[in-house]
Amino acid sequence: MSLLEVDGLTKKFGGLVAVDDFSFEADEGEIVGLIGPNGSGKSTVFNCIMGRYDVTEGSIRFNGSDITDDATHEVVNKGLSRVSQESNPIHEMPVAGNIKLFTLPNKLTSFYGGATDEEIYEYAARIDIEDKLQEMPDELPHADVRRLEIAKSLATEPELMLLDEPFAGMNQAEITELADQIERFRQEGMTMVVVDHNMGGLMDLVDRIVVLNNGDFLAEGTPEEIAENEHVQEAYLAGEGL
Numbered sequence: 478m479s480l481l482e483v484d485g486l487t488k489k490f491g492g493l494v495a496v497d498d499f500s501f502e503a504d505e506g507e508i509v510g511l512i513g514p515n516g517s518g519k520s521t522v523f524n525c526i527m528g529r530y531d532v533t534e535g536s537i538r539f540n541g542s543d544i545t546d547d548a549t550h551e552v553v554n555k556g557l558s559r560v561s562q563e564s565n566p567i568h569e570m571p572v573a574g575n576i577k578l579f580t581l582p583n584k585l586t587s588f589y590g591g592a593t594d595e596e597i598y599e600y601a602a603r604i605d606i607e608d609k610l611q612e613m614p615d616e617l618p619h620a621d622v623r624r625l626e627i628a629k630s631l632a633t634e635p636e637l638m639l640l641d642e643p644f645a646g647m648n649q650a651e652i653t654e655l656a657d658q659i660e661r662f663r664q665e666g667m668t669m670v671v672v673d674h675n676m677g678g679l680m681d682l683v684d685r686i687v688v689l690n691n692g693d694f695l696a697e698g699t700p701e702e703i704a705e706n707e708h709v710q711e712a713y714l715a716g717e718g719l
């Protein structure tokens with residue numbers, strides 16, 4: 478049994494079929510890359526897994542339990558979390574407060590409880606921003622704002638993390654550093670699915686790549702197999718290429 482099993486997932490927005498009978502799984506300890514041209518449905522798959530979108534058809538199982546119709550907080554409580562494409566820190570709070578918000582029992586009504594300062598330090602240290610805890614998000618360089626998003630996700634103590642374009646806007650040195658940090662999460666026992674447009678940051682990181690095209694499964698294989706796959710190359714011809 479795989480840790481995450483997406484089976485026959487279909488998501489329609491009115492007449493638009495954004496994801497069409499798509500299946501994939503992630504095994505415990507694996508890093509799976511999910512790639513595809515612009516608009517191929519990658520973020521929609523993540524939104525369906527996280528309970529942000531209602532699933533039109535198909536099923537999603539995590540750790541053997543059916544989470545297809547779960548609300549987002551239920552999915553998070555079961556051990557899944559997502560680092561979204563957009564950064565949305567609360568600008569009036571320092572890094573530590575932003576992380577703490579994700580550990581509060583009910584962040585809308587309570588500022589009591591949640592992680593201790595030591596725990597917040599540990600979450601930040603896992604992604605190397607422990608020396609930025611008192612800084613305001615606006616003072617951080619882009620790569621650290623993205624790391625803060627990852628720290629927020631780590632603060633929910635996930636078993637499986639979905640990362641949506643974690644390398645966007647980063648330079649090569651930052652990409653290499655982040656890829657090393659993600660590899661470290663795997664060694665700590667985390668399973669991850671990483672979405673990207675292209676193979677850039679993924680090639681050395683992921684065990685397996687699944688390719689989506691127009692909402693459909695297109696191919697699956699090692700990064701090397703995918704880079705050489707003719708159908709994948711064709712799908713990318715109109716875009717920016719691999």
Ligand SMILES: Nc1ncnc2c1ncn2[C@@H]1O[C@H](COP(=O)(O)OP(=O)(O)OP(=O)(O)O)[C@@H](O)[C@H]1O
Pocket residue numbers: 490493495513514515516517518519520521522674
């Ligand atoms: N909330 C929504 N309402 C209507 N259509 C949507 C919605 N979200 C996504 N779509 C459509 O679903 C299709 C897939 O979009 P999605 O954002 O999942 O693709 P993607 O592969 O993540 O793209 P990108 O790489 O550009 O982020 C697109 O045609 C998009 O316009």
